[in-house]
Amino acid sequence: MQFPPISVTKLRLKKHCEHCRKVLLHGDRSCSPRVSWIGTGSKEKLIAPSRFRIWDLSQKYFFLENKTLVAVPKGSNSPEELLGVVPNRGIKDTNANIFPIIMGPQDGKRVLSCAGSGGQPQIKIEEEDIMNLYGKNEPLKNFTFLNHTGDGQQTCSFESAAFPGWFLSTSTEPNKPISLSQKGGAEITTFYFEKSK
């Protein structure tokens, strides 16, 4: 049977919320979180952040210390630090390869923010309830990262929405705090991002 997919999709869209629209149009990226929370089958709002494991191209994982996330080679006896992730539905003008998200330590009580006036912006961990931000439906650019899916869709990078051109990065040395860097430098801006089951 011949079936017009575009008309169906369009029709269907009217019934979907904004972030579902993205899923329908752009589907799942292995690197991108967008699938996974909607993959649970619900069309409703998220009730808790999705938990993601993040590691950089040099196999360094994130560990939380007080108010800093540090990238460290993971030992088999290391505790695992996951990130809590929610989509930012307040940013509308994205394209197929960019997905806006808010991230923080998995307890959901703190989020990553980008701040700075002139020069290099910095990453901080701020005391904000991630679900509160998710529910606000505002741009919240300081808290938002644009999740770019890389070639082959296995890797991705995280661009600060407030500071275009600045990406979440790790040092090539272990035990250094994560930071924001421009691409092309020594810092690592490519990550693996995997939803924790």
Place this chain on the structure above:
Amino acid sequence: MRRDRFQWLIPHCYLSCFLWNMVARLLYIFSANTLDTSAFRIQPVKNSDNCQDHTIHFIQTFALIGEPVVLNCPPFRYKSMDASGLLFNLSWYKNGSTEMISSESTGNRIWSNKDALWFLPASLEDSGEYICMRRNSTYCSDVSLHLTIVEKSAVQAISYPQKATLLSSGHLVCPLLEDFIQNNTEYELKWYKDSILLKIDNKKFKMRRGTNYLTIPSVSMDDSGFYTCQMTFKYETMKYNITRTIQLQILGQKKKSRPVIVYPNQNITLAVLDSRLTIPCKVFVGANSHTFTDVWWLANKSYIDVVYKNKRVTEGKPQKFVENGDSYIEVPLIFDPVKKVDFNTDFTCVAQNRIGHQVQATHVKQEEHSFSWYMAVIPAALATVIMGGVCAFTCWRKRSFRGYVPAPVQS
């Protein structure tokens, strides 16, 4: 193997120090006032020996016997105060010992060098807790680091888990060599898999001098397992091996396939008028259940809830399930009850993910309650066929019997 890394530091000092001070002071006042001070005297705790700020590395350092180990005192950024610009004396102690570890390397196996504590080489009895203490005239801060030295046979127990994705390029990193790299361009690692030296032929494995990683251009399932990387560290006249073991896990590629509707698999679904009917739309979504697939029904190309506002026909809740390792989604279309109008409606199930979509149409046809003409014809036809067959067989047998009657013997 050093796993010096970042640690969970717990500043728990303020409260405990305060309480401890108070207890000590109260006891002192109590003892000085109520007891004969010459007979029984409680010394106030010598706080000058205890740091205001005490933290613990939560993550331990593991290393192999006979190899060089460096413990690094974590930078001050973890502390509750901003200490940048302040000058501190740093000293190292082994827990339980008041003796500061010497900074003299000559003749010593263990010595301190600025923020680092060197073991050259480490031995089993070095296992334990080490404390680095930063102190100036007004402030003191210490950090406990835990070191475990294991026998060479236990190397897999202290391996570093790493990951690579099937069919894409894998990147194994030999971790925590920074303290031992003397000349960036000179060092070269040897890589082993399951104790066999890897041939770096730039086909299966790639490696460059002066880098700490091994590249697998196209990862296969067989690439999982334990890898060992080894470098040589020269110190004065001695050469030491530095060994790290990596446990490589292969992640499956995300299945990239469009959904496949496995049911309904034919265009006609029989139904009885005025009875309840459920048509499941069962969709195969591949081995990866995390792939988002949307499944829905249409009636004459419109949504069910739009067409049937009275909810006579509804779409059931999507059910996810796994059969023989494959994931399926099932969305039922429920008629309660079937009406005549349904026999002239196109019902279509649509399954879509980002790779593509599939549609499967089905028509509801009336199933006769009464004795249908074909119900009568089929047994009659069958009976005729059987009878005909029996007749034909009998005739044939008779004829062939006749044909083979032996001629009477002529005497």
